[in-house]
Amino acid sequence: MFQTDFLVIGSGIAGLSFALKACAFGDVIVITKKENYESNTNYAQGGIAAVQDENDSFELHINDTLECGGGLCDLKAVEVLVKDGPQGVKELHNWGVRFTRDKEHPERFSLGREGGHSRRRIVRADDLTGREVERALLEELKKKPNVMVFENHIAIDLITKPAGSGQTRCVGAFAIDRQAGGIKAYISRVTLLASGGCGQVYLHTTNPAIATGDGIAMAYRAGARVANMEFIQFHPTALYRNEERAFLISEAVRGEGAILRRINGETFMERYHTMGCLAPRDIVARAIDHEMKTSGDKHVWLDCSPIGAEKIRERFPNITAECLARGLDITSEPIPVVPSAHYVCGGVITDIEGRTNIEALLAAGEVTCTGVHGANRLASNSLLEAVVFANRALKTAVELLEKLSHDEIDPRQYQYGKVCSTDYDGVFISHTREMIRLTMWDYVGIMRSNKRLAEARKWIKAFSEEIEASYLSSPLNPELVELRNIAQVAELIIRCALLRKESRGLHQNSDYPNRNDKKFLRPTVVERKN
Structure with a gap:
């Protein structure tokens, strides 16, 4: 068992930038599923949208974001995103990110333009922005002696306890050490969920193999409120x-x-x-x-x-x-x-300070639903959201640190079972995983219908029951943990899609072809009961 002040789950731009600042206030542990360069951030090509030019303005960037979001963006969150954006870019530059310079004016960043933007405002590092951002952040993190990064760890579930008045408090997470083959408990005063997206729920995705929606699934199982999972962004142009x-x-x-x-x-x-x-x-x-x-x-x-x-x-x-x-x-x-399949606009609900409805559980990045994306994300707002709201979550985390002490923990409380990395039914896992991804691609893709969604719900329910039975009766292995999360996220996507009886942004249902502001100009919120 490990104890720390801050536990960060995920090593994308949100998790790494948070860790870099949090280490000034306490000890930090980062757990990441594979090598530290594997995340959706690493594969981001376009850049970071932020007002940099005299011909641009906060108002224009805000309007572009709202226009793209199909009426569901949270205005206050969008204003925070846009107005904090330039400072976020400046911090990344100060940490060593080598953004591309304008050839004619090398004192300025070169600015690109992407779909939905009315001005050139995309700061980039050629066409490998994500990789360059992570390179710089990881190099900076290596200089911090009180930050420990545990690679090849997959989080299983959050550890929670009653917090009084019907509330729940997060005190850490269980994780499998893939190399050592054991389960570890990481106990923390504050936990930041920054585990990224869920593209692997679909058969065709631009996301890496690790993007299995773990953070959303874990948070939901722990009682966190989740919203807008029906809004899955399909990037128009994959090779x-x-x-x-x-x-x-x-x-x-x-x-x-x-x-x-x-x-x-x-x-x-x-x-x-x-x-x-x-x-x-x-x-x-x-x-x-x-x-x-x-x-x-x-x-x-x-x-x-x-x-x-x-x-x-x-x-x-x-x-x-x-x-x-x-x-x-x-x-x-x-x-x-x-x-x-490229990006999920929904996720774990947070306020603009990174708080979820679970005490001491904060979240930032693609795993969240901050309200900035609404029904459709504006291009290159994702890395911006991660760095802006990770910074705001840090301020909340520091305040929590002053109020919350380490609980007296009995390690025997946190025995999660056995890990078996070799002796398991690989055929069941690989076959079921592909069937879920195919079902989601065929029935819950770009165009949907009531019939397709009902069919998908039937199949995912059957797969989920088999997965849960295997999960409860077998020694754990990382592949089964991921499969369980994929099934959980698939169920949430379908559930939200069935609740939204209209077509808006990324959710298009042929049985409800029109937008219905009277009934559905609101987020789709789901929460696990009991």
Whole structure:
């Protein structure tokens, strides 16, 4: 058993930036599922949206975010996001993040533009922003002697206790040490959930294999309120290839002038939105999905020729290299693209200070529902949200630290069972995982219907019952823990989708094709009872 002041679950931008600041106030333990470079942050190509230019303004960025969010954004949270954004970028720069500079004005950052943005405001590190941010934060973290990072650990469940007046307090988490093969209890005064998203719930995703929705599932089981899980963002342009993790073609490519075309060469986005190829992601993804289903084509083309070969190589070196490695020269050939599950706009409900409804459990990043994204996230607001609200959660954590002492813990209280890393039914786990992901892709994808959602609910319920029976009767292993979380998150997505009887943003139901502000201009909130 380990005791610490701050326990951070996850090693993306939210978790790492929080840890870097929290270590000034106490000891920090970070547990992360795999190597410390694996997270959705690491795969973020586009950049961080923040007002930097005299031709831009907070008001314009706020309006772009609200317009994209389909009426469900929390205005106060959006204002915090946008107004705290420039300071967040400055802090990242001070920590050593090497943002790309403007060639003509090297004292300034080079600013990109992406779908839904009315101005150039995307600060980036070429087309590998996420990787560069994590590199800098990890390098900085290594200098902190009171921060311990435990890699190859998978959190199983939060540890909670009654806190009086019907409240619950989080006092840490159980985790499997994948290398040593044991279960450990991490006891903390304050816990930050920063475990990222849940793209692996779907068959086709841009997310890494570790994005199995663990934080959302654990928090829900512990009694945290969860909202807006129906709003799953499908990135419009993932490279059309049969790979476990779809390679993302950044929205910035369209921001620089690339054009979407059908297989026959015809353009189509002008028929769906006045901004054409720079329309918000949900609209572009639905347009591509509709064009593919109408034509029977397996993908559409992203034509980069308007950008020019030299600028493509200069502006998108990683995308160019990755495509070349797959036999595709994007300076002379169009890119075959399809939509792919990318981001969850819902999650564990927090206020603007990072608090959940469980005492001493804070959350930041994609695992949360802060209200900033509403029914659809504006491009490059995700890394911004992570750094802004992790910073605000830190202030809350420091206040909690002054009030909460370490409980007297009897280690015998926290025996979670046995771990078995080799002797388990791998066929059951791999088969069930793929069946859940296929069910979600086919029935709970870009376009939904009551019939499809009901069918999905039936199948996921059956899978969940089998998984829970195996979970309760077998020694634990990391794959079974992930499978349990995937099933739990799938159930939450379907449940929220069935509750929202309208079409709005990322949730489109053919049985309710219109938006209904009278009944559904509110978040979809679910909570586990008893």
